[in-house]
Amino acid sequence: MKLGKFYPRARQQRPSIHDPAVRPRRLALLKAATSNLLLLQFLFLRTLLLSLRQTGHIHNINVLFVDYDGGAIGNAVRSAYTQMASTGFPTLVERPALLYPDPTSIRGAVCDIDYWAALYVTSNASNLLSAAVAGGSAAASYNKSGVMTMVWNEARYPTVVDSAVSDNLKALSEAARVAYTQADGKQIIPTLNTSDSAALAAFSNPWVLSSVNLQATTQGSRLIYNTLTIILILIQEFFFLGYVNGLYQQFQLYTSLHPHRIAIVRQMISGTYTFIGSLCTTGAIWAFRHGWNVGGSQFVITWMALWLFAHLNFLVLDVFTIWLSPPYVPMALIFWIVSNVTSILLPFELSPAFYRVGYALPAHSIFNVLVDIWSRGCNPQLYYALPVLFVYEVVGLILSTVGVYRRSHYAMIKQDVDEKAMQARIEALVLEQQPQFHTDEPGQGEELETSESDQEAGGAPRQRRGTTATQPDEELMEIIRREMSRSKAEGVPTSRDSTGPCFNLPFKEKE
Known part of the structure; x- marks a missing residue:
């Protein structure tokens, strides 16, 4: 079946792959694809090489x-x-x-x-x-x-x-x-x-x-404690960050509120979300513990530890989206997830020496904190694990707050540019439509009005100009409104003022 029959425009006006104008683009495509291929292979093969050396x-x-x-x-x-x-x-x-x-x-x-x-x-x-x-x-x-x-x-x-x-x-x-x-x-x-x-x-x-x-740990769910649990928390924070960015962009908060209020509310929203998300994660671990000898106090401490880990990861990902150019954000996300997971997939005793850089990663610290909690103190590594976690939290809070001011700054610049561009387009549109809607011919755009005194005097009715809106004026206002809506819809952030991953929300702002 020929798809061109159903999509006839798909093959129209397409140059040959051997066209001299296409050759530079073809070579650039191959170079870019090769570079990204090598980088992705390096990131993902780290996990495989780690397991092979066990x-x-x-x-x-x-x-x-x-x-x-x-x-x-x-x-x-x-x-x-x-x-x-x-x-x-x-x-x-x-x-x-x-x-x-x-x-x-x-x-x-x-x-x-x-x-x-x-x-x-x-x-x-x-x-x-x-x-x-x-x-x-x-x-x-x-x-x-x-x-x-x-x-x-x-x-x-x-x-x-x-x-x-x-x-x-x-x-x-x-x-x-x-x-x-x-x-x-x-x-x-x-x-x-x-x-x-x-x-x-x-x-x-x-x-x-x-x-x-x-500390006997025989339940089946133990297989995911240092893998899937950490990965899900990282991915969860990434998608939540996308929805938060979508919320701020949809309601244009960076151009309507003071930055310090935005920063406070943003941290409150992220803290509440990670608080609930870590509770759900801890509850899932406890639901499938199958006779694991852990109690209520360990549940609460595990919840608090995972809350800290989830929130600092939200801040780290937010910092990535603030200070990195958008094309590098997916790579940074992959690098962050793979590096954190490989730091706890196996103990460092079973890994090559260079994997000990994982001591500086939060996933390795949180896993050691969790083991210490679950085994009632039989993994005393809190002396370095907790400081590592709190350093990420504090530095993330600072950089994320500075990022709010950065985003607000560039959002205002972009708003000014968009307003000037929209004003110029509207002025051009008015000049273009003015000959159509306004002429010097008598009777157009005018209304005849006869006063009672004129009628009594037998005089002719007098003309009154511009006292009511005409139909062409309404059409012009509709065109202007449509042009403003289109300008707002086309307002795509540039690389320097990007808000990072941004997902559309299921609800819309009411006009």
Whole structure:
């Protein structure tokens, strides 16, 4: 089917692609498309490259190891780690028991994020296992779960620690069990009580790795805490900014109100919107927590933290639209979203070193604040996270307020230019239409009026000029009104006085 049949004007007056006049435009188009292609690929491929480098950096995950036993089981753990150590396995950092005199101090080290996790062997575990293999009451009371324990915090990058920490430590425990059997099996077999089922069970499966999870985070919605939640907040603020700009442009507030009042009301509107939006986001997280051990106080603090994050992002995007030329605003938005998300997609231990620039981004700070809230203080990074967030908030407030004065300044300049241009067009239109509507012929544009005294005197009626509006005058006023409406509709902001992203509102200003 030929589309030209339905759209005949689409192919009219189109030069050939080989036309000399078209060649410069064609080359310019290719150069611009290539430049934007490379920039977009750089922005989006950062996330892919980050995920591809994850496995090779797992050795940067440090795990504390404390051997309270000092016997065969601890030796088995060391032997197993020697075989499993690689760039794709966490680094086991052994420390003497004197530095961590009890398991509570180990939990404190993990809570204070000195280590991603900890593994310890219980005191006297090897002797208890040897006694259990011999049978009797020792075998009956033997506790497999009390031999070896790992301590970790699943709320801290839950999907990462599940695979990089929890699964690897479980594999290390199994490898240590095999190493223990191979190294001490010949010594144990002579003492094995084959008639005691409890002794046989202790020999075949000497221990089961126990887990102390500081904040269990197993709900399905945990996958979006450091990805979709942050992205939705960023996009939400961008579209809200577009509607706020549309509101101010539709009602021409920059040319009718004082800038300081505009700034105050604008911040009140943005604060209210982000207040409600962060409440909805927090409510969605809580609605799908599925038994997650978080309470009402954590709900409120999470809400306040997300409110701060949402509002500072509104201010940052507003600053982009104020101080950047409109063609660069979409690129700035993409860069802002991708940079923030990649700063929290994986922990910095699993990322190349240059990704540590993410310490200066608000998304990395807010995620650490949220982890600290959810795990009840077991992520003490507020000393830098909160200052980063407040710096963005304060600087954003200042630059956004200055931007209101900037927009008002250029809006007034543009209004003066538009008014002068419209006045010139109307004057030209009046001069063009005047010969049509006003002539010197008698009787046109005039009304005959006969007074009572003239009638009594038998005189002729007298002419009265210009006492009522004629039909041509009404048509001229309609043309002028139409011209003013068209001038208002064509008032597109220039690059210097642009209000940024601007979306039409579903309601219109009433005339």
